Amino acid sequence: MPDSPATGAVRNPELLTIYCNDHLAAATGGIELVSRMIGRHRGTRHEGPLESLLDELREERAALRATMGALGLPVRQYKLAATWIAEKLSRGKLNGRLFSRSPLSDLVEFEFIATAVLAKRAGFETLRALGESDSRIDSTLFERLIDQADGQHAWLAEARRDVAAQVFGGRAEAASDAADT
Numbered sequence: 001m002p003d004s005p006a007t008g009a010v011r012n013p014e015l016l017t018i019y020c021n022d023h024l025a026a027a028t029g030g031i032e033l034v035s036r037m038i039g040r041h042r043g044t045r046h047e048g049p050l051e052s053l054l055d056e057l058r059e060e061r062a063a064l065r066a067t068m069g070a071l072g073l074p075v076r077q078y079k080l081a082a083t084w085i086a087e088k089l090s091r092g093k094l095n096g097r098l099f100s101r102s103p104l105s106d107l108v109e110f111e112f113i114a115t116a117v118l119a120k121r122a123g124f125e126t127l128r129a130l131g132e133s134d135s136r137i138d139s140t141l142f143e144r145l146i147d148q149a150d151g152q153h154a155w156l157a158e159a160r161r162d163v164a165a166q167v168f169g170g171r172a173e174a175a176s177d178a179a180d181t
Contacts, residue, residue, distance in 0.1 A: 009133045009134040010071060010130065012156050013071070013072075013073065014070070016020060016073060017073045017076075018147040019076060019123070019126070020064065020067070020068050020071075020073055020077050020138055021068075021073075021075065022079070023064060023078040023120065023123040024061065024064050024068070024075065024079070024080065024087055025076075025080050025082070025083040026072055026083065026086055026116060026119065026120065026121070027060060027061040027064060028061065028081040028083050029062065029084070029086065029087045030078050030113060030116050030118075030174060031054065031057050031058060031121070032087040033052055033087055033109060033113055034050055034054045034057060034113060035054060036109075037050050037109055037110075037113070038050045038051055040053045040101075040109075042104065043107075046159055049155055049159070051136055053152055053156075055145075055170060056152065058120075060120070060145055060148070063141055063142075063145060064127075065128060067138070070136040071134070071136055071137070071138070080148055085139075098170075103166070103167045104167060106163050106166075106167070107160065107163045110156060110159055110160040110163050111159070111160055113130065113156060114153060114156035114160050117149050117152045117153045117156060118149075118153060120149055121146055121149035121150070121153070124142045124146045124149060125142075125146060127142045128142035128143055128146065145180050158172075161173065
């Protein structure tokens with residue numbers, strides 16, 4: 001008999017709890033990082049897209065929390081707190097300057113958030129697929145969030161290339177574009 005969408009069809013709910021809490025914690029860290037990036041890029045061409053990204057990240061975190069609630073999965077506050085603290089500690093990374101901000105910090109932050117968006121997208125794919133067998137998960141929502149993540153990554157990749165060119169020189173073009181020339 002084929003599997004049909006049902007309520008409570010989650011296999012290994014304890015593992016799903018860990019998985020969702022890890023993604024929720026990462027979302028919290030991403031929101032903190034992008035909030036800081038907005039302050040750094042105020043008045044630049046990156047400010048508006050970063051503010052839009054922040055709004056979308058908050059929406060995504062709320063969607064994940066709501067999905068966890070619908071599934072009856074507990075939120076592990078200690079993971080959220082640990083991620084918040086880790087993001088604050090990451091500000092002390094050694095990027096070649098001791099008393100001032102290094103231009104390398106901008107590049108590292110854009111690289112990090114672009115990579116995090118890909119990981120988040122993978123989580124959305126997992127939840128969308130699970131929604132096909134558990135009606136408590138809104139697969140349509142996660143399909144929209146996947147598309148949103150694709151747009152986020154496209155912009156972040158472009159911004160990252162731009163920042164890399166500002167820091168090191170060279171042209172701000174995608175590798176696929178450079179290969180075509």
